[in-house]
Amino acid sequence: MEIKGFHLSYCSNIHPGESWEATFKNLKIYIPEVKKRLNADKPFGIGLRLSHDASLVLEKPDQLAQFKSWLDSENAYVFTMNCFPYGDFHRTVVKDQVHFPDWTTTERRDYTIRSFRLLAHLLPEGMGGGISTSPISYRPWFKSESELNAGMEIATKHLLEVVAELAEIKKQTGKSLHLDIEPEPDGILENSDEMIWLFSDWLLPKGKPWLAEKLNVSEELAEEYLKEHIQVCYDVCHFAIVYEKPEDTFLKFDEAGLKIGKIQISAALKMMIPQQLEARNLLKVNLLPFEESTYLHQVVAKKKDGSLQSYPDLPDALKILDTTDEEEWRIHFHVPVFLENYGTLASTQDQISIVLNEVLKNPSLTNHLEVETYTWEVLPENTRLSLGESISRELAWVIGKMN
Incomplete structure (x- = not known):
C-alpha cells in the first residue's frame, strides 16, 4: 500500500511453499485477509517471493495473465x-544453503533475469521496481583469498550481464x-564497507569498460547504468547485527553514490x-527455544573495547557463554517487529524506528x-499468532510509526 509516498508491503517469503501453485494459493488466502484487517481500500502493494521453480511456471503466458487478472x-x-x-525456504534444513546457487553460477543469473522479465510485466506503468538478492555468496565456502577473488570475477561478470538486461528492459518499456543486493552476516558482503567495496573494486573498474562496449555507450553512462540497476537492500536486522x-550508513552510501533500492523492516x-x-x-x-535447525542464526558479539566477534550459528555462541568476556550479543533471528522484548530478551526494534x-x-x-x-x-510458541494476524499487526505497527 502507499503511505506518505512510500510503497509498503510484507514479503511473502513468510508463506511456506516453493511452487507457483502454493505461492498463488497463499496470496489468494492472505492478501484479502490482511487488506480487511487493515481496512485497506487503496491499491495494495505486494512483496512477492518467487522461487526458481515458481518463476518457471509464472513465465508461461496463461499463468502470467491469470495472475495479472x-x-x-x-x-x-x-x-x-x-x-x-x-x-x-521452509520446513526443511536451509542453513547456509539459502545462498545456493550463488552468484558464481549461471543458475543464479538466469533465475534473476527471468524474474526481472516477470517483474517488468507485473509492475504498474510509471513505477520503478526491485528484486532483492544474496550478498554474492556465503563467505566460509571460500577457503583462501585466491578462491574468493576467483569467485568474485565470475560473480561480477554475472551481475554485469543482469545490468545489461535491465538497461535493455528500460529501453523497451521505460521501466x-x-x-537490490542484501548484505547479511557471513555473506561475502555483510556491511556497508563491503557493499562499497563491491562497487569500487569490482563493478566499476570491470563494469564500466565492459558495459560501454556491450551497450555502445560512454563509460560515464555505463557507470550511471551500474548505479541505477544495482542498488542496496538495507535489511534493518542485518545492519543492526x-x-x-x-544514519551513518545512509551517509556512507550517499557519499559513495550508491542507492538504496529497498528497506526490509526487520528486527x-x-x-x-x-x-x-x-x-x-x-x-x-x-x-534455547531460539536454537532451531531450519535457518542460520549468526551471532555478533561486542567486546568492551568495541571490537566484534562473530559466531556462525547460535549453538556455537552458546558453547562459550559461561566464560566469555563479551558485553552484548545480537542474533540473526528475525523476530516480530512489533515486540520490543521477549521476556528477559530484547530486540533491535529501536533501529527500525531510527530507520523510519x-x-x-x-x-x-x-x-x-x-x-x-x-x-x-x-x-517459540508463546510468541506466535495466526499468520494473517501476524502480518497485519506488523504492518499496522509500521504504519503507526510512520504516522
Whole structure:
C-alpha cells in the first residue's frame, strides 16, 4: 500500500511453499485477509517471493495473465520481489544453503533475469521496481583469498550481464528496475564497507569498460547504468547485527553514490551479557527455544573495547557463554517487529524506528519498504499468532510509526 509516498508491503517469503501453485494459493488466502484487517481500500502493494521453480511456471503466458487478472480484481500490485532464496525456504534444513546457487553460477543469473522479465510485466506503468538478492555468496565456502577473488570475477561478470538486461528492459518499456543486493552476516558482503567495496573494486573498474562496449555507450553512462540497476537492500536486522548506525550508513552510501533500492523492516534479538554465572545460565535457558535447525542464526558479539566477534550459528555462541568476556550479543533471528522484548530478551526494534525517521526526513533514500519476518513457524510458541494476524499487526505497527 502507499503511505506518505512510500510503497509498503510484507514479503511473502513468510508463506511456506516453493511452487507457483502454493505461492498463488497463499496470496489468494492472505492478501484479502490482511487488506480487511487493515481496512485497506487503496491499491495494495505486494512483496512477492518467487522461487526458481515458481518463476518457471509464472513465465508461461496463461499463468502470467491469470495472475495479472487476479491482481486487478484485488486492487493489488507487485512492486518488489525477493529472489534471495532460490529454492526450499521452509520446513526443511536451509542453513547456509539459502545462498545456493550463488552468484558464481549461471543458475543464479538466469533465475534473476527471468524474474526481472516477470517483474517488468507485473509492475504498474510509471513505477520503478526491485528484486532483492544474496550478498554474492556465503563467505566460509571460500577457503583462501585466491578462491574468493576467483569467485568474485565470475560473480561480477554475472551481475554485469543482469545490468545489461535491465538497461535493455528500460529501453523497451521505460521501466527502471534494480537488483537490490542484501548484505547479511557471513555473506561475502555483510556491511556497508563491503557493499562499497563491491562497487569500487569490482563493478566499476570491470563494469564500466565492459558495459560501454556491450551497450555502445560512454563509460560515464555505463557507470550511471551500474548505479541505477544495482542498488542496496538495507535489511534493518542485518545492519543492526553488525552494529551499524543507520544514519551513518545512509551517509556512507550517499557519499559513495550508491542507492538504496529497498528497506526490509526487520528486527534481530539482542541481549547484554550478565556478569554472574547464575544469570548467564538463565540467559542460556531463555535462548534455547531460539536454537532451531531450519535457518542460520549468526551471532555478533561486542567486546568492551568495541571490537566484534562473530559466531556462525547460535549453538556455537552458546558453547562459550559461561566464560566469555563479551558485553552484548545480537542474533540473526528475525523476530516480530512489533515486540520490543521477549521476556528477559530484547530486540533491535529501536533501529527500525531510527530507520523510519531517517526515511521520512529524507524520502529520496528509497520509496520501497517491506516487512520481512519469515520465522513465524520456528518462533517459540508463546510468541506466535495466526499468520494473517501476524502480518497485519506488523504492518499496522509500521504504519503507526510512520504516522
